[in-house]
Amino acid sequence: MIRPFITLAGFIALWWAMAAYGGVPPYMLPSPQAVGAALWTQREYLATNAGVTLAEIAIGLTGGTILGALAALGVAASPVLQRWLLPVLVLSQAIPVFALAPLMVLWLGFGLTSKVAMAMLVIFFPVTANFLDGLRRTEAGWLDLARTMNAKPLYVLLRLRLPAALPALGSGLRVAAAVAPIGAILGEWVGASSGLGYVMLNANARIQPDLMFAALVVLMAIAIGLYVAVDKTLRRLLRWAPGS
Amino acid sequence: MIRPFITLAGFIALWWAMAAYGGVPPYMLPSPQAVGAALWTQREYLATNAGVTLAEIAIGLTGGTILGALAALGVAASPVLQRWLLPVLVLSQAIPVFALAPLMVLWLGFGLTSKVAMAMLVIFFPVTANFLDGLRRTEAGWLDLARTMNAKPLYVLLRLRLPAALPALGSGLRVAAAVAPIGAILGEWVGASSGLGYVMLNANARIQPDLMFAALVVLMAIAIGLYVAVDKTLRRLLRWAPGS
Amino acid sequence: ASAQSFTLILDWFINPDHAPLFAAKYCGAFARAGLDVKLIAPTDPDVPPRLVAAGQADACLSYQPQLYLLVDQGLPLRRTGTLIDKPLNTLTALKQSGITKLADLKGRKIGYSVAGVETVLIGTMLKSVGLQLSDVTLVNVNFNLVTALQSREVDAVIGTFRTYEDIQLAQAGLEPVIFAPEDYGVPQADELILLSAESKLKAPALAGFLGALREGVAALEAEPEKMLALFLKDNPSLNDKLDIASWHALPPYFARDPAALDAARYTKYRDFMRAAGLIKKDLPLSAYAVQITA
Amino acid sequence: MPPPGIVIEGLCLRYAGESIFENLSVTLPGGRFSALLGPSGVGKTSLLRIIAGLEAPAAGRVYAEDNAPLAGRVAYMAQQDLLLPWASALNNVMLGATLRGEARDPQRAEALLHRVGLGHRLRALPATLSGGERQRVALARTLYEERPVVLMDEPFSALDAISRARIQELAAELLDQRTVLLITHDPLEACRLGHSLWVLAGNPATLGSPLTVPGAPPRAPDNNSVLHMQGELLRRLAALSPA
Amino acid sequence: MPPPGIVIEGLCLRYAGESIFENLSVTLPGGRFSALLGPSGVGKTSLLRIIAGLEAPAAGRVYAEDNAPLAGRVAYMAQQDLLLPWASALNNVMLGATLRGEARDPQRAEALLHRVGLGHRLRALPATLSGGERQRVALARTLYEERPVVLMDEPFSALDAISRARIQELAAELLDQRTVLLITHDPLEACRLGHSLWVLAGNPATLGSPLTVPGAPPRAPDNNSVLHMQGELLRRLAALSPA
Numbered sequence A, B: 001m002i003r004p005f006i007t008l009a010g011f012i013a014l015w016w017a018m019a020a021y022g023g024v025p026p027y028m029l030p031s032p033q034a035v036g037a038a039l040w041t042q043r044e045y046l047a048t049n050a051g052v053t054l055a056e057i058a059i060g061l062t063g064g065t066i067l068g069a070l071a072a073l074g075v076a077a078s079p080v081l082q083r084w085l086l087p088v089l090v091l092s093q094a095i096p097v098f099a100l101a102p103l104m105v106l107w108l109g110f111g112l113t114s115k116v117a118m119a120m121l122v123i124f125f126p127v128t129a130n131f132l133d134g135l136r137r138t139e140a141g142w143l144d145l146a147r148t149m150n151a152k153p154l155y156v157l158l159r160l161r162l163p164a165a166l167p168a169l170g171s172g173l174r175v176a177a178a179v180a181p182i183g184a185i186l187g188e189w190v191g192a193s194s195g196l197g198y199v200m201l202n203a204n205a206r207i208q209p210d211l212m213f214a215a216l217v218v219l220m221a222i223a224i225g226l227y228v229a230v231d232k233t234l235r236r237l238l239r240w241a242p243g244s
Numbered sequence C: 001a002s003a004q005s006f007t008l009i010l011d012w013f014i015n016p017d018h019a020p021l022f023a024a025k026y027c028g029a030f031a032r033a034g035l036d037v038k039l040i041a042p043t044d045p046d047v048p049p050r051l052v053a054a055g056q057a058d059a060c061l062s063y064q065p066q067l068y069l070l071v072d073q074g075l076p077l078r079r080t081g082t083l084i085d086k087p088l089n090t091l092t093a094l095k096q097s098g099i100t101k102l103a104d105l106k107g108r109k110i111g112y113s114v115a116g117v118e119t120v121l122i123g124t125m126l127k128s129v130g131l132q133l134s135d136v137t138l139v140n141v142n143f144n145l146v147t148a149l150q151s152r153e154v155d156a157v158i159g160t161f162r163t164y165e166d167i168q169l170a171q172a173g174l175e176p177v178i179f180a181p182e183d184y185g186v187p188q189a190d191e192l193i194l195l196s197a198e199s200k201l202k203a204p205a206l207a208g209f210l211g212a213l214r215e216g217v218a219a220l221e222a223e224p225e226k227m228l229a230l231f232l233k234d235n236p237s238l239n240d241k242l243d244i245a246s247w248h249a250l251p252p253y254f255a256r257d258p259a260a261l262d263a264a265r266y267t268k269y270r271d272f273m274r275a276a277g278l279i280k281k282d283l284p285l286s287a288y289a290v291q292i293t294a
Numbered sequence D, E: 001m002p003p004p005g006i007v008i009e010g011l012c013l014r015y016a017g018e019s020i021f022e023n024l025s026v027t028l029p030g031g032r033f034s035a036l037l038g039p040s041g042v043g044k045t046s047l048l049r050i051i052a053g054l055e056a057p058a059a060g061r062v063y064a065e066d067n068a069p070l071a072g073r074v075a076y077m078a079q080q081d082l083l084l085p086w087a088s089a090l091n092n093v094m095l096g097a098t099l100r101g102e103a104r105d106p107q108r109a110e111a112l113l114h115r116v117g118l119g120h121r122l123r124a125l126p127a128t129l130s131g132g133e134r135q136r137v138a139l140a141r142t143l144y145e146e147r148p149v150v151l152m153d154e155p156f157s158a159l160d161a162i163s164r165a166r167i168q169e170l171a172a173e174l175l176d177q178r179t180v181l182l183i184t185h186d187p188l189e190a191c192r193l194g195h196s197l198w199v200l201a202g203n204p205a206t207l208g209s210p211l212t213v214p215g216a217p218p219r220a221p222d223n224n225s226v227l228h229m230q231g232e233l234l235r236r237l238a239a240l241s242p243a
């Protein structure tokens, strides 16, 4: 229980050393003290905006996971879908945010929807790709068994391949949990007036490194919390799989 | 061999329909004809810049994969490293590019290095996370066997857990291949004077949507090509694993 | 009757450049005009005009050079107002790097944020002192102009504002050497203008908005400190030395009559853009700028 | 429809150029137990998989004597137990119903698990079962299917002599009147359960003429004809396998 | 250092509250074959795993008679073959050397594969091997280790009668003078190979007094004492298992 705090202390010490002696000027890397001060004085502002980002992360992660899982199941269920959907999924990952942002706003407006959509776009792919890989890697013996049982493809997918692929889905979820915060930040790119991403972009544009890093610290706390929560949950749920 | 072209044709038809009848104005989504024309007239400009981005992708993907694989191996090899490195790895994913860009430039300059570093940052995490999951999921029976054999942990890692985790590494590589192009584009974000990301930023600012989408098309072609190449290679290499 | 909603997309994050908009709100001008004005800050200054053209908002803030590019590409947009009617943009170097006159930039690195017209601006300025674009190295530093300059990654940057970054550099104890484009062969331009979609030019809300904005400028001039206090209360994160200094530096640059159109200035700048090859068409004034009368 | 005989006609199988068997033809009598013996690696599992429709032969065909398709009438128990690690013993037994989307019959599954001696481990995950227990769950899963044709690949290999004898009797009872093909390495088992015994041997492998054991299975282990047949079978196996 | 005897002292094992065995004590004689029999699920594999140091008992301990640590002197062949799917038969046999970072001895590995009848499948991947072939590779892997103490869990269960007899002889030859504990379900096998035969039975399980078979293994299957012991063993097993 005490270890995270040692890590944290070490981290801050390193940061402090880098800021103080590393030749990194404060406008690039403000000192921990300055950031701590910003954290304290701007706590309400940060808390409000963190709430917004948290909501985006929560919705984005849930939506992205559901979407990614469905996409993987769809692709796994039907070779036709695979042929058509998979390239689109891959392509979706290659579109830079500034190409997509105007279209998102055009279709979804400036509200939460467009932000969540962007976040989901970032989150869903690791889920899809990993889950799909898992679905494809079903033990051949089980599939043979299912064949002799006259199994229906749908049930084979849902009751055999799906549970067998859960550890792979878990890997995807872990990656998704780690990229979810950046997904939400990218979502705020489409035009926001609140959220940690907005705070950071704003502070960055107005050269307020201490505020920017304060927001970054909050974001990272969210990221670590999220990852740990997802990791713990997965280990609990997948106790039958080795190494969990 | 003909199927990809059908897909492509369908895709272009959809695009064309959306541009022509979908109520999307041409300055947001130019018509396929306009983009095709831009692709042709600007072919040299695009080719040169695509070359730059390709180089970044290639170096970033190679470096990111090596780094990610090493990180996963390190974490898997030593519980101490795991305790210290894993949180840092997770955190690294939550840092938005605009927070990191100035530091990157300060440390690595405006040259290729800073771009490759940014690309690697995006690419290495899916590799690490997936590979690590695979390394942790080694069949318990094998580990028991290794124990009775008086095996050295290092060799167990390299000759047993590593090959067993290759399919999981493969999943990570597939995700990495899909995000590599955006990684390179993000790299160019830190300040570039060439590359497809630069072309897009520039075209975006100059309101040349046809050129921007032409660059996007090139980027997507790279993305698909990369994904297919990685996928094919992995299937070839992992023939012993089910479903490959 | 309930107030009519009017959405304005800003050019960039909320900053003291937008003071007249806030002043119009604080002095009740928007309410008197029957408008419920919503301000949205984008993260990318290139996006707002497209969204306005697509009907997603009633107006947006943009820059004069940008206007020509937009209209040349066929976006149905018009300049309908002016927020800042003098150039703010500068080319800035540091005295510390031994640059005192523009010609000293020969062989140096100049940083910029991609906005489309930088190369032409720099080229024009260099030409006025007998240099060429090929005499310098251009580096895209994206949104990190000041940092790039401070860390000496580049020797000069273009795109800094005399009412913001140049103040900031001075506050950081550096000695900025400032070159104004209009002193080196670039025509005068409005820095911050208001764009609306062609289809919404006749909307009474727009005229009302411009009228209210004019009241805002006057209110700001009358009670700058009171307006500043309200502004900081609304935007507590702007409560720092730099933004307050900027707030005080800006008033001379605000357009007294936002609706007024300086036709000669717009035509001259169009010729400049055309000569530089940035636009392909000989756009008539009415194709890109109008004066709205209430 | 009574359990059909199975006709195997001119079957050839090759792996990577090497011939496993060539032109194999035989008819397994309907409603009877056939036992298949033969040296390790001769091709028994491969033959079973071809009959189950899991592998395609290089030539030849397999069909039911009543000419109706075999697919859907076969229950198959592989050499590995193939239990799903996340499912309880009970759910593993009912896997067939689950995968067909049919209503499951937990009572019957429970009864089967009781019969194979696992009534106290209904909810156990496979990882907590011993080797023999896993095999018995797999057997219960096969019996749960109630198919007219049952193919079993060394189904009792992980059981001790006593459990084995008991489970053999259970199988004989529950699979009475079915068409059963049983691969086994235990001549005694073959003689206790089989109506006809086949020996697959040689390279490429061929099937000798079947030995027929009189009397209804399960026969007592010390039954005279069982002892006699066992001796005969061992002689055949010994004669057929290379020195 | 001659192969040590193994002392098992007061061993208790419980899973999820259920007791598998309590206070089990026995000494396996050094340099000899011990065969362990018992009903499925009684705890044989668990006992073997405790001796191999793979499982921790709830109480009691296991140590070598010479008091040197057992770790590093034990070769263990599990009930599953545990072959690595990406490695050839040959590389699977040499796995121990690979995992210890030692120089590998392909000649010896090849010779072992020849001895178990797989000389023609040296480079085959496990997926292309039959069940019995896989088991033989696992046996070769165990023999390759050349350890003084060898623990084997049903090592010949997937082999046909003839191959089994042959491999039993091979094991007897190569493991002569080692301390061997062999779990088997085949009373004949136990009697052919074992110097002492133990039966684990009951709930919680207990070990009866050992049966000692005279003569050096491998004994001929029709050897008189083998036949006699086999009868005795079957009686014991039948008596000990619940009705």
Ligand SMILES: Nc1ncnc2c1ncn2[C@@H]1O[C@H](COP(=O)(O)OP(=O)(O)OP(=O)(O)O)[C@@H](O)[C@H]1O
Pocket: D127, D128, D129, D130, D131, D132, D133, D158, D160, E015, E016, E020, E038, E039, E040, E041, E042, E043, E044, E045, E046, E047, E079
């Ligand atoms: N992890 C576990 N949790 C609960 N029970 C377990 C666990 N592992 C084994 N058991 C139980 O312990 C008992 C002994 O198992 P073990 O594998 O030692 O049996 P065995 O004598 O080797 O049987 P077999 O001959 O079938 O291989 C069995 O009843 C098994 O179900």
Ligand SMILES: Nc1ncnc2c1ncn2[C@@H]1O[C@H](COP(=O)(O)OP(=O)(O)OP(=O)(O)O)[C@@H](O)[C@H]1O
Pocket: D015, D016, D020, D038, D039, D040, D041, D042, D043, D044, D045, D046, D047, D079, E127, E128, E129, E130, E131, E132, E133, E158, E160
């Ligand atoms: N995919 C494959 N590629 C190449 N050879 C194969 C493949 N599958 C099986 N074989 C070979 O075919 C032969 C027959 O295999 P099969 O599994 O049918 O044997 P079996 O009679 O069931 O043996 P066992 O009694 O050991 O289970 C074996 O020699 C095996 O090595």
Ligand SMILES: [Mg+2]
Pocket: D044, D045, D046, D079, D153, E130, E131, E132
């Ligand atoms: Mg077989």
Ligand SMILES: [Mg+2]
Pocket: D130, D131, D132, E044, E045, E046, E079, E153
């Ligand atoms: Mg066991």
